[in-house]
Amino acid sequence: MRRKLTPRGRERRDQLMECGARLFAERGYHPTSVADVVAALGVGKGVFYWYFASKEELLTELLKASNHDLRKRQQQAIGEEADPVRRIELGIRASLGWFAEHREYFAIIQFAATDETFAPVLARNREIAIADTIRHLKDGIVDGRIADRDPALLAHAIHGVVAELTRHSLVEGNLPLDEVADLCVAFCLEGLAG
Amino acid sequence: MRRKLTPRGRERRDQLMECGARLFAERGYHPTSVADVVAALGVGKGVFYWYFASKEELLTELLKASNHDLRKRQQQAIGEEADPVRRIELGIRASLGWFAEHREYFAIIQFAATDETFAPVLARNREIAIADTIRHLKDGIVDGRIADRDPALLAHAIHGVVAELTRHSLVEGNLPLDEVADLCVAFCLEGLAG
DNA sequence: GAGAATGTTGACCGTGCGGTCAAGTCCGGC
DNA sequence: GCCGGACTTGACCGCACGGTCAACATTCTC
Numbered sequence: 001m002r003r004k005l006t007p008r009g010r011e012r013r014d015q016l017m018e019c020g021a022r023l024f025a026e027r028g029y030h031p032t033s034v035a036d037v038v039a040a041l042g043v044g045k046g047v048f049y050w051y052f053a054s055k056e057e058l059l060t061e062l063l064k065a066s067n068h069d070l071r072k073r074q075q076q077a078i079g080e081e082a083d084p085v086r087r088i089e090l091g092i093r094a095s096l097g098w099f100a101e102h103r104e105y106f107a108i109i110q111f112a113a114t115d116e117t118f119a120p121v122l123a124r125n126r127e128i129a130i131a132d133t134i135r136h137l138k139d140g141i142v143d144g145r146i147a148d149r150d151p152a153l154l155a156h157a158i159h160g161v162v163a164e165l166t167r168h169s170l171v172e173g174n175l176p177l178d179e180v181a182d183l184c185v186a187f188c189l190e191g192l193a194g
Numbered sequence: 195m196r197r198k199l200t201p202r203g204r205e206r207r208d209q210l211m212e213c214g215a216r217l218f219a220e221r222g223y224h225p226t227s228v229a230d231v232v233a234a235l236g237v238g239k240g241v242f243y244w245y246f247a248s249k250e251e252l253l254t255e256l257l258k259a260s261n262h263d264l265r266k267r268q269q270q271a272i273g274e275e276a277d278p279v280r281r282i283e284l285g286i287r288a289s290l291g292w293f294a295e296h297r298e299y300f301a302i303i304q305f306a307a308t309d310e311t312f313a314p315v316l317a318r319n320r321e322i323a324i325a326d327t328i329r330h331l332k333d334g335i336v337d338g339r340i341a342d343r344d345p346a347l348l349a350h351a352i353h354g355v356v357a358e359l360t361r362h363s364l365v366e367g368n369l370p371l372d373e374v375a376d377l378c379v380a381f382c383l384e385g386l387a388g
Numbered sequence: 389g390a391g392a393a394t395g396t397t398g399a400c401c402g403t404g405c406g407g408t409c410a411a412g413t414c415c416g417g418c
Numbered sequence: 419g420c421c422g423g424a425c426t427t428g429a430c431c432g433c434a435c436g437g438t439c440a441a442c443a444t445t446c447t448c
Binding site for chain 3: 243
Binding site for chain 1: 221224279282301307308309310331340343344348351353354355356357358359362369381382384385
């Protein structure tokens with residue numbers, strides 16, 4: 001890994017990250033070797049270690065970059081919306097939409113959660129997302145729009161629904177995204193209540 | 195791996211599984227070597243391959259055994275309860291309770307979900323659990339107690355809440371189990387509705 | 389166009405892993 | 419008391435992996 005990157009260098013780095021993301025998603029992190037990554041790009045092994053200090057660093061960078069991108073999308077989606085309940089809904093929809101367009105990352109993030117080397121990065125990402133949700137929930141509780149229950153647990157519950165429905169629709173589903181998103185929002189807002 | 199196991203043999207097998215479960219949970223599957231497992235037990239490497247055809251098989255057996263145990267507990271908890279909504283509630287509470295008592299398995303299952311070798315076993319386990327939930331949901335929908343929405347998606351939503359709150363309460367939480375279970379049930383039944 | 393900085397190569401190294409096996413020990417049944 | 423099958427040992431094998439590096443190529447800078 002070196003400091004100064006020319007445009008050419010930045011492109012190579014992006015190629016390596018894209019390639020790594022794809023392979024990690026397809027075969028998993030441990031089963032994918034650095035040799036696989038560089039072979040897929042048709043370059044020598046040294047190239048990898050010019051841009052990354054280690055295989056570990058590549059995954060860490062992928063996690064950071066993807067989280068940054070997802071958050072950007074959520075913030076754009078929520079925009080200036082004032083209604084806290086609607087803010088939660090827009091956040092949920094943005095999340096489902098982003099993963100639908102970046103399927104590779106779901107598997108990568110799920111693996112990273114199980115490895116103590118990467119769990120900290122992920123835990124931090126999640127903490128931030130949960131904190132956002134908690135803020136909206138508290139606003140909604142003050143407004144009397146949301147039941148007065150532990151906002152932290154509610155936030156985790158919402159994230160759990162989103163995570164599992166994301167997984168289901170990516171891995172097993174052939175359902176239209178909107179349908180899943182609608183149910184996801186309806187379930188979070190109303191539960192099973194008929 | 196051999197056919198006939200004497201009582202002594204069965205005990206060794208159980209020791210290996212217990213030991214493997216602990217180490218896989220603590221350090222992860224790939225980073226834990228067969229040498230680590232047998233060393234923790236103070237026996238030679240050959241012992242492992244007498245009882246298991248491969249490291250892979252050990253994990254597979256762990257997944258099967260744990261799922262069997264969890265399901266048994268759920269069935270006992272639900273018993274003869276007739277009310278479908280209450281059946282769902284009892285199932286949720288049984289699940290949270292089981293994981294609280296078998297923390298090791300949460301990490302193991304989460305990893306297995308990310309590895310294409312083990313994903314099929316897990317997918318099958320999940321399918322069965324989801325099918326159970328769907329049955330209760332359909333009963334509830336007929337009764338008019340549950341909203342008439344896609345039962346499959348609802349089932350996944352419930353499982354998502356349970357999974358994430360389980361994770362939260364095991365990994366981050368110092369909250370009493372009952373409190374988490376209460377909120378989990380309340381959220382699933384009523385959503386965020388205030 | 390010299391020289392520095394950036395980028396690239398691929399053979400090579402050490403290590404640790406999953407798995408094997410020939411040899412031996414333990415123990416129940418006869 | 420010995421036979422055979424259940425069980426154990428640990429040195430060993432082959433290999434693939436993460437990472438290094440000296441040499442070379444390209445591109446920037448003045």
